[in-house]
Amino acid sequence: MPIERRPLREQIREELLRRLDRGDFSAGTDINEAALAGELGVSRTPLREALITLAGEGVLESSQGRGFRFAPVSKREFRELCEIVAALESLALETSDPVYLREIAPELLRLARDFPDAVAEQQVIERHDDEWHDLLVSGCRNERLVDLITSVKAGMRRYAHLLAGDDAPLEREADEHCKVAELLQKGQLKDAAEALRDNWVNGMERMMSRIPSTPE
Amino acid sequence: MPIERRPLREQIREELLRRLDRGDFSAGTDINEAALAGELGVSRTPLREALITLAGEGVLESSQGRGFRFAPVSKREFRELCEIVAALESLALETSDPVYLREIAPELLRLARDFPDAVAEQQVIERHDDEWHDLLVSGCRNERLVDLITSVKAGMRRYAHLLAGDDAPLEREADEHCKVAELLQKGQLKDAAEALRDNWVNGMERMMSRIPSTPE
């Protein structure tokens, strides 16, 4: 039995992301290191290491002497992130092994059709959506790209809990996933990548209204 | 006078990257935290924070109990990084303000033509190349994208010192930069982005032979 031996900083990072998904933190407010460390039952050292990692991923921001805070959300940044992930995922798709892609196409199609009921929990829906995208890029041999996508997506987690509730978009999302899967099955890689980019852009627009407009 | 007050971890990170450019570190060898901290005149705490940041950028890798080491170089990873940066920079270009791009096109052209003599120091050549690419993406309003490009490029710095010496490629590099600048001046954004991607792919191939083949 391979007992788990991972650095605390990684476990802390993941716990913080989980809490972020749950909406435990309000964007823009400062993090009190001592308090949070106490709550997590660890010392400030590995906590700070996790915070620094998260800052590197854009989840947090920091300023000298003032510590860390969850970066505020904005329509603008959300659009920026979507554009980036759209480009990265479509690159991943285009450089994947076409044979492998065709193999997983049926599974992708199945997942897309099994899209959870609109009444399902938000958490479940997100998990399902993530799963689909993960499978999609699973054939990418560009390891650095896969890591990068994961990292950028971590930055998007701040938006996850804002996106609960609305049902209508789900069907559209599922439809678009089907479209991508079908194109992959037909071996039309370029078109699939294009459809994937569209999926991100459309998804971005679907979510836009949920994000509070920042003053400025 | 705005006196500089930045966290040590950032200064350390930059110093390590500078040393990396100079080829001070050999890839794959472990970092001794105490020794390096002593050499830099700081304690292990901010040093470790810098190391963790660099690990997040792919410059270093770490494993439980064994600390940090400079990630080994490989043709494969270099290709991966070039593909990523090519996609990101061309995205930056495509989403920039076309008017601004046309404005800076003459400057880009001038820089490309002033490409340093082949006999110049490697450091100078790199600085010049970086400057050109920085100016190119300077009009990108996607802040996250600009940051991301910077971060990915940090990961490429491990390859910088391997690329010294060969003269022939320089002209080709300069030619390609001119091409991009000319297309921008004519307002042909899509074509410019395409030419930029080509520049990265070609540059990658030019450098490939310099990178030692790893066994595996």
Next chain:
DNA sequence: ATGTACTATTTTGTATGCAGAATTCATAGT
């Protein structure tokens, strides 16, 4: 009420301390 100088408190940024894992080295056995 508004602003200012000053003090007290909190909180970060950095240094140091410590336990345990990993590595090295010496020794013994085959």
Next chain:
DNA sequence: ACTATGAATTCTGCATACAAAATAGTACAT
């Protein structure tokens, strides 16, 4: 010579301690 075993050493990962900066609070002047 080579491997195995175990003690000695080194080094990492985490915890704690400390100094300086930032914040909050208070008294006082305008």
